Amino acid sequence: xxxxxRHIRQKQIMENRTGKYLKYAIGEIILVVxxxxxxxxxxxxxxxxxxxxxxxxxxKALQADFMVSKDRIEGTIKSQSxxxxxxxxxxxxxxxxxxxxxxxxxxxxxxxxxxxxxGTSWYREELVTGAYNSLTSAGKIDLIQNENLRNLLAQFMxxxxxxxxxxxxxMHLLQELNKETNHLxxxxxxxxxxxxxxxxPRSIDSLAISESFFTNDSYFGNLFLKSFDEFNRLKRQExxxxxxxxxxxxxxxxxxxx
Numbered sequence: 001x002x003x004x005x006r007h008i009r010q011k012q013i014m015e016n017r018t019g020k021y022l023k024y025a026i027g028e029i030i031l032v033v034x035x036x037x038x039x040x041x042x043x044x045x046x047x048x049x050x051x052x053x054x055x056x057x058x059x060k061a062l063q064a065d066f067m068v069s070k071d072r073i074e075g076t077i078k079s080q081s082x083x084x085x086x087x088x089x090x091x092x093x094x095x096x097x098x099x100x101x102x103x104x105x106x107x108x109x110x111x112x113x114x115x116x117x118x119g120t121s122w123y124r125e126e127l128v129t130g131a132y133n134s135l136t137s138a139g140k141i142d143l144i145q146n147e148n149l150r151n152l153l154a155q156f157m158x159x160x161x162x163x164x165x166x167x168x169x170x171m172h173l174l175q176e177l178n179k180e181t182n183h184l185x186x187x188x189x190x191x192x193x194x195x196x197x198x199x200x201p202r203s204i205d206s207l208a209i210s211e212s213f214f215t216n217d218s219y220f221g222n223l224f225l226k227s228f229d230e231f232n233r234l235k236r237q238e239x240x241x242x243x244x245x246x247x248x249x250x251x252x253x254x255x256x257x258x
Contacts, residue, residue, distance in 0.1 A: 062251060064130060102214055127160060156240070
């Protein structure tokens with residue numbers, strides 16, 4: 001095309017037709033500019049298409065991670081709720097000071113072991129963050145076009161990485177609780193522990209053990225404090241579950257628009 005216009009220009013110059021020459025020259029310039037603009041537009045379209053395809057891959061990877069995280073935190077909440085139930089059971093028995101209940105645990109020391117084991121533990125959330133970590137380390141977070149989704153992800157990860165603020169306090173209280181019961185553990189250890197380690201305890205006064213345990217105000221004071229921490233931990237986990245669901249809903253909406 002350019003050679004064609006060049007040939008016309010040369011012919012018009014030779015024929016001294018300057019006016020038409022200028023028109024053809026301007027026309028050639030306009031065509032070249034249009035060609036460049038079209039090429040740029042095509043290039044921009046290709047780049048946008050590549051970016052959109054990469055965004056879809058990223059969203060699907062995030063969706064997969066958060067689906068796993070949702071299942072995990074559901075399990076964590078279930079276990080942490082069990083901790084709360086068992087610690088509440090222990091505290092209520094202590095508060096009632098009912099010797100009938102003491103007598104029940106005289107003959108069910110395995111149940112007492114189970115109550116103590118669950119009632120003094122806690123469960124941390126272990127979530128999957130590989131896709132998000134890869135995204136941020138590669139500096140590609142802006143590939144996610146939805147600003148609200150980016151904000152949801154950033155807030156969630158900040159909360160998760162911060163962790164539960166009373167983790168150290170829970171560990172300290174657990175150590176204090178163990179100090180109060182270490183001398184009783186071999187006596188009240190359930191059949192699992194006796195079978196596991198082939199341990200044969202001496203004859204014990206089980207009533208004295210249960211009364212000694214359930215009337216220990218120092219132990220139950222620490223257990224009450226720890227239960228308060230575990231209640232807050234559970235509420236935090238429930239909040240995180242809601243955050244995860246909001247993120248999944250937003251991702252689903254973005255993928256549904258494709």
